[in-house]
Amino acid sequence: MTTSTENAALKIMVIDDSSTIRRSAEIFLGQAGYQIVLAEDGFDALAKMNDHHPDLIFCDILMPRLDGYQTCALIRKSSRFRHTPVVMLSSKDGLFDRARGAMVGSNAYLTKPFTKDSLLRTVREHTAQAASR
Known part of the structure; x- marks a missing residue:
């Protein structure tokens, strides 16, 4: 089990044009002790990535x-x-969206609205994989 101090070393970027989704992710991830970087769209995210070096990216x-x-x-x-x-976020849970996400290189797909548990489970799965490389 990881502690919140171990989590604090991990930086998670959430890219979403919805302030509600960004805020929900910020609350859930912040409560778990992660550092959060928020971006409103792809351009905003790409500009912030060099400064923040995220360990995991959620992308609408x-x-x-x-x-x-x-x-x-x-x-x-x-x-x-x-x-x-990179974990794709979408309100649609379609096979086409999942396949297209995989084609551009995403690691996973999370359907919105996500729960705190599903968000944190996804973070744990993908940061553990990254740490084992």
């Missing part, structure tokens, strides 16, 4: 300017962040 699919698929593809093309786990 439907966003203005740069959608989640484009954002994930750009993250995968980055030599610095290509191995950072």
